[in-house]
Amino acid sequence: MKQLYGILENIGSTLVMGARAIRYINTLPRQFPRFVEQCYLIGYTTMPIVTILCFFIGSVLALETGYSMSETFGAKQFIGTLVGLTMVRELAPVMVAILVTGRVGSAITAELASMKVYQEVDALVTMNIPPERMLVMPRMAAVAVMMPVLTIIGDLCGWYGGALVCKYTAAISVEPEAYFAALKRYMQMSDVWHGLAKAEVFGSAVVLVCCSIGLNTRGGPREIGSAVTKAVVVSLILILVLDYFVTKILI
Amino acid sequence: MADSSATPASGKTFGVTIEKLSKSFDGVPVLKNVSLEVKPGEIFVIMGPSGSGKSVLLKHIAGLEQPTSGRVFIGEFDASDPATRDKVHLALVFQAGALFNSMTVYDNLALYPREHRLCSEAGIRERVMHALQILSLEKSAGQYPGELSGGMKKRVAIARALVMEPQLLLYDEPTSELDPVMSATITEIIATLREQTAVTTIVVSHDRDLAIAIADHMAILMDGRIRAVGTAADFKSPADPAIANFLSPTIDLKNPRFKQLENDYE
Numbered sequence: 001m002k003q004l005y006g007i008l009e010n011i012g013s014t015l016v017m018g019a020r021a022i023r024y025i026n027t028l029p030r031q032f033p034r035f036v037e038q039c040y041l042i043g044y045t046t047m048p049i050v051t052i053l054c055f056f057i058g059s060v061l062a063l064e065t066g067y068s069m070s071e072t073f074g075a076k077q078f079i080g081t082l083v084g085l086t087m088v089r090e091l092a093p094v095m096v097a098i099l100v101t102g103r104v105g106s107a108i109t110a111e112l113a114s115m116k117v118y119q120e121v122d123a124l125v126t127m128n129i130p131p132e133r134m135l136v137m138p139r140m141a142a143v144a145v146m147m148p149v150l151t152i153i154g155d156l157c158g159w160y161g162g163a164l165v166c167k168y169t170a171a172i173s174v175e176p177e178a179y180f181a182a183l184k185r186y187m188q189m190s191d192v193w194h195g196l197a198k199a200e201v202f203g204s205a206v207v208l209v210c211c212s213i214g215l216n217t218r219g220g221p222r223e224i225g226s227a228v229t230k231a232v233v234v235s236l237i238l239i240l241v242l243d244y245f246v247t248k249i250l251i
Numbered sequence: 252m253a254d255s256s257a258t259p260a261s262g263k264t265f266g267v268t269i270e271k272l273s274k275s276f277d278g279v280p281v282l283k284n285v286s287l288e289v290k291p292g293e294i295f296v297i298m299g300p301s302g303s304g305k306s307v308l309l310k311h312i313a314g315l316e317q318p319t320s321g322r323v324f325i326g327e328f329d330a331s332d333p334a335t336r337d338k339v340h341l342a343l344v345f346q347a348g349a350l351f352n353s354m355t356v357y358d359n360l361a362l363y364p365r366e367h368r369l370c371s372e373a374g375i376r377e378r379v380m381h382a383l384q385i386l387s388l389e390k391s392a393g394q395y396p397g398e399l400s401g402g403m404k405k406r407v408a409i410a411r412a413l414v415m416e417p418q419l420l421l422y423d424e425p426t427s428e429l430d431p432v433m434s435a436t437i438t439e440i441i442a443t444l445r446e447q448t449a450v451t452t453i454v455v456s457h458d459r460d461l462a463i464a465i466a467d468h469m470a471i472l473m474d475g476r477i478r479a480v481g482t483a484a485d486f487k488s489p490a491d492p493a494i495a496n497f498l499s500p501t502i503d504l505k506n507p508r509f510k511q512l513e514n515d516y517e
Contacts, residue, residue, distance in 0.1 A: 030368075119349035126313050126343045127415065128336040129366045 014212040018204075021136035021211075031138050038142030043149055046103045050096055050150050051157050057091055058083055058158030062165040066172035076174050079166055080182035087158035088187065088195045094243055096150045097202030100143070101235040105210040108139060109231035112214025113224040121215060136211045140204060147203035148196045155195065159183065194250050201246050206235045264418050264451045265326035265339055266291040267312055272321035274307055281307050283475040284321070289468070294445050294452045296462040296483075299472035300497060305455040306346070308472065309423050312453060313343045325419055339419060342412035346424040348404040350396040356383070356407050357392040360414045382410040386440065402433035409440060420444070422454040426461055438464055459498050463487065471497070 028035060061083050069075035112135060115121050121131050159180075166174035213231040217223050267289040274282040281304045289295040299305050310316040311323050314330045323330040325339050350359050360379040364370060370378065383389050386406040396404060405425060412420055422441060426434035438458075442465040445452045456462060462469050466483040471494050479486075479494055489495045 115351075118352070119345050119347065120351055122310075122313075122315050123343070123345060123349040123351070125315060126336075126341060127363050127366070129362070134366070 010212070010216075013216070014208055017132055017136060017212055017215070018140070018208045020130065020132040021140050024130070024133040024137045025141070027133055027137065028141055031134070034134070034138040035141055038138050039146055041107070042100060042104050042139075042142050043146035046096075046099055046146075046150060047153060049099050049103065050154050053095055053099065054087070054092055054154035054157040055161040057095060058087055058161030059165045061086060061091075061158070062162035062172070063169065066166060066169060066174070070171050076172060077178060077182055078186075079162065079172070079174055080179035081186040083162035083179075084159055084183035084187050085191060087162075088155050088191050089198075090195075090243075090247075092151050092154035092158060093147075093195045093199040093202060094239060096147065096154050096199060097206060097239045098236065100147070100150070100203060101206050101210075101232055101239070105206045105235050106228050106232050108207065108210040109214040109228045110224060112211060113217035113227040116215055116217045117220060117224060131215060135215070136207075139207050139211060143203040143207045144200060147199040151196055151199040155192075197250060198243065198246050201242055202239050205238050205242055209235050209238060263326075264291045264449055265328075266451060267295075267330075267419065267453065268324040269308075269312070270322050270324070272308070272311060272323060273319050274304070274311065274316065275319045281475055282311075285472070285475070285477055286321075287470055287477065287480065289451060289453055291451050292445075292449045293467040294442070294454065294465050296454045296456060296466035296469040297472055298457055298459070298462050298469060298497075299478075300457065303472045304475045305457075305472055306423055309343070309421055309453065309455045312419075313341060313421055315343075340415055340417045341419045341421070342415045342417035343421040344405070344408045344412050344423065344425060346427060348396065348408040350404060350407055350411070352396050354395075355392065356388065356394055356396070356399070359396070359407065360411050363411070363415050378414055382413040385413065385444075386410045401428050402430075402436070405429065405433075405437055406440070409437075409444075413444070416448075417450055420450045420452045422452070422456070424456055425454060426456060426458045434458060434461065437461075441465060473497070 062079055065082050066076065066079055069079060112121075115135075121135075124131050124134060163176045163179045166172050166179050167176055210231045213227050213234070217227040267287070269285055269287040272282055272285040273280065285304075285308060287295075287297075297305050297308060307316060311318060312325070312330055314333065314335060317331050325335060325341070328335040328338055350356075351362065354362070357379055360382055361375050364375045364378060369375070380389065380392070383392055386409060388403065388406055388410055391399065391403060391407070396407065399407065409425075425437050425441065429437065438461045441452060441454060441461075444450065445465075454461070454465075463483050463486065468480065468482055469486060470480045471478040471486075473493065479489070479491060486494070486498060489498065
């Protein structure tokens with residue numbers, strides 16, 4: 001019971017922190033350098049791994065389905081549709097969110113936990129600079145901008161990974177023209193929005209959780225490490241739980 | 252202390268009233284019914300042994316902790332109300348400095364005026380360099396906190412507080428971990444700043460020399476309770492044996508203190 005109360009309290013304080021941060025959105029123009037720095041950290045530094053991972057996920061997806069479909073007459077022409085829709089609606093947003101958690105979320109928690117433990121956050125409070133304004137809001141704004149960008153990059157890499165496998169795997173042998181024609185034929189713009197909406201929800205949740213755990217760290221260096229682990233685990237669970245509910249709402 | 256010209260205080264300075272303040276962490280009482288009155292413009296030193304609750308008391312004045320019971324007022328404003336920080340310019344010099352490690356010394360000092368848009372970048376530069384000059388830190392403006400010695404970090408923390416032009420200035424153990432010469436320097440800086448700016452100053456310390464040298468009034472906090480309050484002169488030869496033992500401990504190798512530590516202040 002006490003644990004449940006603690007979890008509810010943490011959820012409540014995280015949501016309150018997020019609401020406070022959003023209230024300071026009007027300060028974004030004068031915090032522009034901080035926003036750009038966060039965009040760089042979230043977007044640019046995550047992009048290479050998003051590219052590699054999504055490329056190979058698309059490739060594996062095409063390989064697995066290609067072999068399965070090669071035995072059914074006419075089914076191969078739908079590989080493009082399958083890879084395209086799966087990447088856009090599900091795999092790209094989820095994989096990008098997981099990578100942002102590992103690459104950026106952990107760094108956010110470590111930085112904020114360290115600032116909290118070494119009283120830098122207390123110093124901000126005494127200077128009447130709300131931590132939500134300076135530390136949370138620029139990160140939330142940056143993730144809101146960068147998640148769709150990373151997801152679109154992930155989508156494209158997944159599609160091209162699948163196309164390459166289809167062309168150069170003898171057992172599949174689907175030309176890129178046919179692959180992309182199938183992809184276009186059954187995919188609608190709403191599928192893309194569906195994936196981008198998911199990415200936005202996941203990204204915001206990851207940044208909120210990582211900021212909240214970082215800013216509520218107490219103790220010393222050991223607790224900073226524990227906070228990072230906790231933030232990553234909670235974020236990963238949250239991504240998968242939210243994935244179900246967001247899909248349920250959007251479908 | 253190169254410059255004798257004053258850093259202007261922001262007009263009004265505030266007194267502090269602590270009324271029956273108690274604080275417990277997870278049921279463990281740290282402060283027990285503490286009441287104090289600090290007059291505007293004075294230097295008030297709170298002394299006490301380690302773990303007596305001095306820093307927790309200071310955090311209540313700064314509004315960083317919420318009381319379990321009782322209240323703290325800065326002037327007529329409740330210190331635990333976040334809105335008080337809009338009305339009172341309060342600066343706290345943390346024990347370890349609490350400088351922003353990812354920023355240079357200059358940016359540490361410029362953060363407050365930049366965030367509150369107090370003046371143009373040229374005005375901020377003038378304000379920051381003036382504070383650095385007062386603390387003889389002009390050459391360190393481009394350095395990062397990690398590159399500074401303990402004494403320099405403390406001076407940077409004081410300079411950062413000065414840039415805020417505080418109406419209430421709080422110091423948490425300003426001379427801890429410093430050599431005697433640097434301790435004396437910091438003590439002189441605290442006294443001179445009060446002289447120049449008439450800012451109400453509360454210092455938490457267990458440095459007897461600092462307290463006797465600069466305090467207008469001082470209080471002894473032991474085991475979460477106020478044991479005595481008076482002027483610095485009152486504590487030169489205190490009648491209370493526990494206070495006398497704390498302020499001027501004798502080293503007795505035949506009957507070492509650690510063997511009777513539990514009853515040390517009873």
